[in-house]
Amino acid sequence: MKPSIPQGTRDFSPIVVRRRQYIFNTLRSIFENYGFQPLETPAMENLQTLTGKYGEEGDRLIFKILNNGLHEKKDSDKEKLNEEWSKLLSKPYSSPIITERALRYDLTIPFARFVVMNQNDLAFPFRRYQMQPVWRADRPQRGRYREFWQCDCDVVGSTSLINEAELLCIYQAAFHELNIPKITLKINSRKLLAGLAEIAGVPLQMMEMTIALDKLDKIGWDGVTKELQQRGIDENGILRIKEVIGINGKNIEKIAALKNQMQSSEIGLQGIQELEQTIAYQQQLSSGVWQSEILVDVSLARGLNYYTGVIVEVTTDAVKMGSLGGGGRYDDLTGLFGLKGLSGVGVSFGIDRIYDVMEELNVFPVQLVPGGKVMLVNFGGENESYALKVLQQIRNAGIAAEIYPDAAKFDKQMKYANKRGFAFVVLPGDEEREKQLLSVKNFTTGEQQMISLQEAILKFQ
């Protein structure tokens, strides 16, 4: 058979894994530095845990796992099974008899589930980060996979806007460390959007308005106007929306202008104030070296249903790519699982996209090239024994080393060493063995000298 992998999945070769680990390690150390603790949850959840959490579209994209042992069911169950099965064949449908489990769709819902299950043992506010793969039955495209990794960082059990500010700092620190240029953190507030819907005279159509606004970047004002009309928002409302979105200037100026516009909307004013406070906190925490810009953007929507307060999205202008991350405040996430009144805020890093961007911009550190440090050429016979003894001592000194396992032709061994990218090649041949020395060749410069094992080890370090 012809080998293949499922649609939208990828193998990661050694060099790719090293680069991905570099991203993970960078993020991990930042998360830890901000006091977040690691969490891992199962690849699969009970289907019931996931359905209804991501909207209609989301439900469709959940990878469901067929129950095993279906053929072993009792006859009485089989009748029911047949019935459910034919429903499934005629339309999208699921039932516990056919599928009880599904693959994780994101990290936030499993996190909420975990918090509720362990509420008595956790110290609130609880700060956790989580870096694991998630699965979506989406149609793959550039930067969009069926299996991809999310890195989430959330705080639950605190309504303080210090949390929002810290998460913005984490974004800034991370993209600064990763050396990705032209990063913008767009921030907005769901409350401000609600206020905008109010003053546009369509308080109940906030979602529709938001979805249309979110496309402003892509389809421009003409397109958005059309969409708003289609969604039943009248000319006067559209004018008000345009007026508010059209506000330009620095964040401070924008906020002042927005306050003015939102005077009649309590919730809108609240949203602005939260943005103002978040930015103020962020400035106190900010480091001078971070280059990324924080931008208040009233057209920012974010799709997820559960956000209620400040929302944020990260983009770069350096490469054409969707958002590199996003997040926001969700006031009652755990309420879905029976734990009311616990507010949370979190951000997510789209590390697959971050990888693609970094590769395109060529900003990975050069020392991430694959390959070990030292290779010993195998000359066979007594020389092989000598080489093995030397090999062990190099390893004992904490230096990654290996021997070519066969006494193959010299040329072949050298070519292999070259391809693997070793920093040094050791030649333990007759002369070296007799003198109890080693010929060490620096494979970058080509320079070679005969020295003692101790000197060689110093060189390798």
Add this chain to the structure above:
RNA sequence: GAGAUAUUAGCUCAGCUGGUUAGAGCGUCGGUUUGUGGUUCCGAAGGUCGUGGGUUCGAAACCCAUAUGUCUCCCCA
């Protein structure tokens, strides 16, 4: 879920409006006295032309279906 487009050797790609045994570069392997790679020279292997049907005297090429990649819509990280 809808549409567009691509798929030829391990990789990147040629292959003329359908016409003999489908080519190149790189890589791989072998040889060039088993002590000098990245950087000599010589040679070889490697292809059900994504898969399955169809049209035709004849299909890599035209038609249909299907898989996978890429792009647009939708949605999203």
